[in-house]
Amino acid sequence: MVDGKKLKKQIIHIFKKHGLSNKHADIASSAIINAEIVGAHTHGLSRLKMYCDRIKKKVINSKPKIKIKKISQSISHIDANNSIGFVAADIGIKQAIINAKKTGIGLVGIKNSGHYGLSGYYAEQAVKKNLIVLCFTNAPPAVAPHGSRKKLFGTNPICFGSPTSSKTPFILDTSVSEINRGKIRVAAKTGKKIPAGVALDKFGKPTTDAKKALLGVQLPLGGFRGSGLAWMVDILSGVMTGANHGGKVKDPFDDFSGPQNVGHMFLTIKPNLFVGNFNEKIKQNIKRVKGLPKIKGVKEILYPGQNKQKRFKKNVNKKIYIPENIKNDLESLIAS
Amino acid sequence: MVDGKKLKKQIIHIFKKHGLSNKHADIASSAIINAEIVGAHTHGLSRLKMYCDRIKKKVINSKPKIKIKKISQSISHIDANNSIGFVAADIGIKQAIINAKKTGIGLVGIKNSGHYGLSGYYAEQAVKKNLIVLCFTNAPPAVAPHGSRKKLFGTNPICFGSPTSSKTPFILDTSVSEINRGKIRVAAKTGKKIPAGVALDKFGKPTTDAKKALLGVQLPLGGFRGSGLAWMVDILSGVMTGANHGGKVKDPFDDFSGPQNVGHMFLTIKPNLFVGNFNEKIKQNIKRVKGLPKIKGVKEILYPGQNKQKRFKKNVNKKIYIPENIKNDLESLIAS
Numbered sequence: 207m208v209d210g211k212k213l214k215k216q217i218i219h220i221f222k223k224h225g226l227s228n229k230h231a232d233i234a235s236s237a238i239i240n241a242e243i244v245g246a247h248t249h250g251l252s253r254l255k256m257y258c259d260r261i262k263k264k265v266i267n268s269k270p271k272i273k274i275k276k277i278s279q280s281i282s283h284i285d286a287n288n289s290i291g292f293v294a295a296d297i298g299i300k301q302a303i304i305n306a307k308k309t310g311i312g313l314v315g316i317k318n319s320g321h322y323g324l325s326g327y328y329a330e331q332a333v334k335k336n337l338i339v340l341c342f343t344n345a346p347p348a349v350a351p352h353g354s355r356k357k358l359f360g361t362n363p364i365c366f367g368s369p370t371s372s373k374t375p376f377i378l379d380t381s382v383s384e385i386n387r388g389k390i391r392v393a394a395k396t397g398k399k400i401p402a403g404v405a406l407d408k409f410g411k412p413t414t415d416a417k418k419a420l421l422g423v424q425l426p427l428g429g430f431r432g433s434g435l436a437w438m439v440d441i442l443s444g445v446m447t448g449a450n451h452g453g454k455v456k457d458p459f460d461d462f463s464g465p466q467n468v469g470h471m472f473l474t475i476k477p478n479l480f481v482g483n484f485n486e487k488i489k490q491n492i493k494r495v496k497g498l499p500k501i502k503g504v505k506e507i508l509y510p511g512q513n514k515q516k517r518f519k520k521n522v523n524k525k526i527y528i529p530e531n532i533k534n535d536l537e538s539l540i541a542s
Numbered sequence: 543m544v545d546g547k548k549l550k551k552q553i554i555h556i557f558k559k560h561g562l563s564n565k566h567a568d569i570a571s572s573a574i575i576n577a578e579i580v581g582a583h584t585h586g587l588s589r590l591k592m593y594c595d596r597i598k599k600k601v602i603n604s605k606p607k608i609k610i611k612k613i614s615q616s617i618s619h620i621d622a623n624n625s626i627g628f629v630a631a632d633i634g635i636k637q638a639i640i641n642a643k644k645t646g647i648g649l650v651g652i653k654n655s656g657h658y659g660l661s662g663y664y665a666e667q668a669v670k671k672n673l674i675v676l677c678f679t680n681a682p683p684a685v686a687p688h689g690s691r692k693k694l695f696g697t698n699p700i701c702f703g704s705p706t707s708s709k710t711p712f713i714l715d716t717s718v719s720e721i722n723r724g725k726i727r728v729a730a731k732t733g734k735k736i737p738a739g740v741a742l743d744k745f746g747k748p749t750t751d752a753k754k755a756l757l758g759v760q761l762p763l764g765g766f767r768g769s770g771l772a773w774m775v776d777i778l779s780g781v782m783t784g785a786n787h788g789g790k791v792k793d794p795f796d797d798f799s800g801p802q803n804v805g806h807m808f809l810t811i812k813p814n815l816f817v818g819n820f821n822e823k824i825k826q827n828i829k830r831v832k833g834l835p836k837i838k839g840v841k842e843i844l845y846p847g848q849n850k851q852k853r854f855k856k857n858v859n860k861k862i863y864i865p866e867n868i869k870n871d872l873e874s875l876i877a878s
Binding site: 249252277278280281283309310311313350351352353354355356358364366368376378380382384406410427428430431432434435437438439441443444445446447448451452453469473475477479480481484487488490491494495498499500501502504506507508509510 | 569613614616617619645646647649651653674685686688689690691692694700701704712714717718720742746763764766767768770771773774776777778780781782783784787788789809811813815816817820823824826827830831834835836837838841843844845846
């Protein structure tokens with residue numbers, strides 16, 4: 207267990223040792239700590255060594271010259287120059303916020319970026335500025351297109367955020383695979399079976415064996431539906447922005463042959479463009495859903511983002527648990 | 543079997559008899575005929591009597607004064623004055639196309655509308671003008687929010703369109719329920735079971751009995767994922783536009799107590815905002831996915847919209863089959 211502030215200082219120290227500026231080290235560390243606090247450990251410290259390895263191998267650029275091209279008052283294009291993804295996304299969402307505040311709608315396309323952690327982390331920034339937001343990013347191959355037995359799409363999350371009139375924002379941050387890869391990993395470790403219809407083995411046969419699933423491919427949510435949504439995300443964040451797409455985004459853990467060239471697309475909209483009382487309306491909307499009769503065993507109907515906010519509040523002032531292997535990574539990164 | 547052109551004339555005649563202008567009757571008839579041609583019979587002739595009944599009961603306004611409010615060069619708000627949904631959506635998508643052609647991005651929110659048929663029909667209009675498009679619409683309660691045993695969200699489709707560099711547009715038009723209501727209806731008629739996990743009976747218990755499912759609720763795609771997506775669509779098309787939302791959109795078949803007040807949101811984007819060679823890139827993208835090894839039994843990996851386009855080509859010059867009950871509706875509407 208480590209104190210969050212102390213841990214953040216350590217991570218900043220590590221990133222600076224790897225050549226990141228004070229500012230970029232701070233942005234990246236904040237995103238990693240936030241992922242740990244909200245319990246998204248797959249997007250936090252477990253990736254720190256990978257980021258550092260990529261910086262060392264020069265497939266993440268520690269001194270990027272990030273270019274922001276203004277297309278219009280509403281629209282910007284960012285070439286992140288292979289920066290660490292956190293920094294590209296942070297600059298991107300801030301630009302999208304500026305654009306929407308100015309014109310009512312903001313659109314920012316980003317190319318030459320990398321894995322940026324949790325989409326919801328950026329969506330939250332926009333919602334805190336009282337904006338509706340959509341975040342799209344592509345990712346390395348993980349999901350087989352509908353009809354195929356080979357992975358090509360990333361888990362390509364769709365992330366939507368909205369103000370709620372309360373302090374807990376509505377943040378939907380969902381991958382388009384049937385289940386999260388993390389769940390398959392846990393099942394493989396504990397020797398449990400995974401549900402039917404969520405994965406294929408390496409020969410393209412349906413499997414409920416978690417270990418075989420990890421060697422095979424994940425299936426998209428609802429067959430053609432999830433496959434289509436993953437494809438949509440690839441078009442918006444990859445094809446449109448000039449980033450890699452169509453299965454060409456490199457795996458950050460395994461492929462050091464070049465930068466990932468992940469693409470992101472952020473859309474921001476003022477919620478009160480059409481109605482004066484958005485806050486009142488969204489409050490009513492949420493109240494109606496929450497007031498519905500519940501399925502047996504369900505205590506409360508939650509909107510997306512509520513659970514994460516609960517975890518954040520619970521953990522923000524607590525010490526952060528670090529597994530043994532990551533502790534070793536951390537120590538060697540500090541010592542190196 | 544009826545000739546498509548003759549049938550269209552009949553439908554125009556019927557709508558005009560019910561007070562629609564030449565232009566509005568033509569728009570509505572074209573949408574209905576298109577649904578029949580692409581095989582979406584649930585969105586075609588089977589709804590004609592309902593539309594006419596709603597006009598008669600004055601819950602669809604046959605002579606709407608549709609107001610288009612310009613918020614900016616990119617953004618418009620439409621009050622459809624309870625027009626038939628087809629007309630509101632047709633005006634909406636045309637405005638969204640104009641806005642995007644002018645500024646690179648168009649956003650149109652529509653309130654006081656009704657059921658507009660297939661989202662893909664409007665998305666196609668934008669794609670044919672070489673635009674990327676997202677269409678959202680809410681709908682009467684059909685899907686239970688995650689954790690609830692009562693329906694509140696509509697099937698709230700997400701529709702995304704993109705140019706493909708070929709004549710067949712990429713049109714993803716997917717509801718966010720586990721399976722289409724139509725499939726449950728067919729299962730009920732043929733006495734077949736429905737898959738587990740797609741519906742609850744009227745007591746909130748999971749059921750595989752199609753008849754019980756029809757009296758109960760449909761479940762959202764992937765639990766919280768589909769529920770969150772349906773909620774997102776309700777916020778974008780309902781809460782933001784000033785339309786009904788949170789389960790208040792009226793069922794067009796059963797509830798004649800007032801206009802439906804459905805809301806729509808259309809977003810249009812120039813595909814070449816950030817890259818000069820979008821066409822080449824999307825062509826490559828599609829080629830890569832289509833070239834993947836296939837699951838046994840799959841002949842071709844299709845992108846969303848290809849199947850529909852195939853049906854369109856096959857049927858466009860064929861006569862249209864009309865079931866007996868709809869034939870009776872049609873005859874009595876013509877005679878009345």
